[in-house]
Amino acid sequence: EPGSLVSAIPFQNNLWGHHATNFAIHLLAALALFGVVRRTLVTPALRSTFGDASTTLAFVVALLWTLHPLQTGSVTYIIQRVESLMGLCLFTTLYCAIRAHESRTLPWSIAAVIACALGMGAKEVMVGAPILVLVWDWTFATGTFAAVARRRGLLYVSLAATWIVLGALVAMDPRPLSSGFGF
Numbered sequence: 001e002p003g004s005l006v007s008a009i010p011f012q013n014n015l016w017g018h019h020a021t022n023f024a025i026h027l028l029a030a031l032a033l034f035g036v037v038r039r040t041l042v043t044p045a046l047r048s049t050f051g052d053a054s055t056t057l058a059f060v061v062a063l064l065w066t067l068h069p070l071q072t073g074s075v076t077y078i079i080q081r082v083e084s085l086m087g088l089c090l091f092t093t094l095y096c097a098i099r100a101h102e103s104r105t106l107p108w109s110i111a112a113v114i115a116c117a118l119g120m121g122a123k124e125v126m127v128g129a130p131i132l133v134l135v136w137d138w139t140f141a142t143g144t145f146a147a148v149a150r151r152r153g154l155l156y157v158s159l160a161a162t163w164i165v166l167g168a169l170v171a172m173d174p175r176p177l178s179s180g181f182g183f
Contacts, residue, residue, distance in 0.1 A: 018081075025084045026071065032091035034062035039098045043140040082123045089119025090129050093159070097133040100155065101141050113158045120166040127166060130159035 038058035041050040050057060065071070092115040100108035112133070119126035134156055137148045149156070 022081055022084060025081065025088055026066065029084065029088040029091050030062045030066040032088060032095045033065055034058045035095045036091055036098065037061045039095070039102070040136070040140055045140050086119050086123035086126050089115050089122055090126060090132070093119060093129050094133060094136060097155065097159075098136065101137065101152070109155050109158070112155065113162065116159050117162040117165050120162045121169060124166060124170065127163065130156060130162065133159055 035058075038054050040046065041054035041057060093112050096108050096112035096115055100106075100112060116126070116129050119129060134148065137152060138145055142148045142151060
């Protein structure tokens with residue numbers, strides 16, 4: 001209706017940009033997942049079994065994840081953007097941590113911590129990301145918990161420090177107001 005409040009808010013009438021943004025986030029998450037799977041398959045623990053097919057297998061995994069019907073909501077529903085952003089940040093955190101393990105350079109570790117902190121700001125379920133990185137290292141990189149802690153302790157402490165971001169956001173309690181009950 002012309003003159004109504006709804007017509008005065010441009011994004012209410014054209015949601016194409018919101019869907020395009022959600023789709024871009026979803027595709028970036030798929031690329032990060034592809035990288036995580038491919039790099040995992042070429043670790044010494046899996047290289048002999050999956051190394052030759054790592055790119056193909058990673059592509060199939062990422063494609064299935066991207067096109068799975070359960071993922072429809074992440075693109076079509078605007079409210080699912082926080083889920084998509086958290087997923088992107090989770091995959092990016094793990095990917096950067098894997099690259100840091102491979103290259104033994106600081107920039108990849110810094111990128112992992114930044115991605116983890118951004119994910120903590122997106123959705124509370126990101127709380128498991130630092131533990132996921134630790135478990136990946138323990139499983140695919142070094143073999144023992146002591147070796148993992150010795151080799152990348154600073155990274156784990158830095159990733160765990162992102163829980164401060166999550167704690168601060170939870171303490172401020174923004175979620176009840178974001179659900180519309182404040183109106």
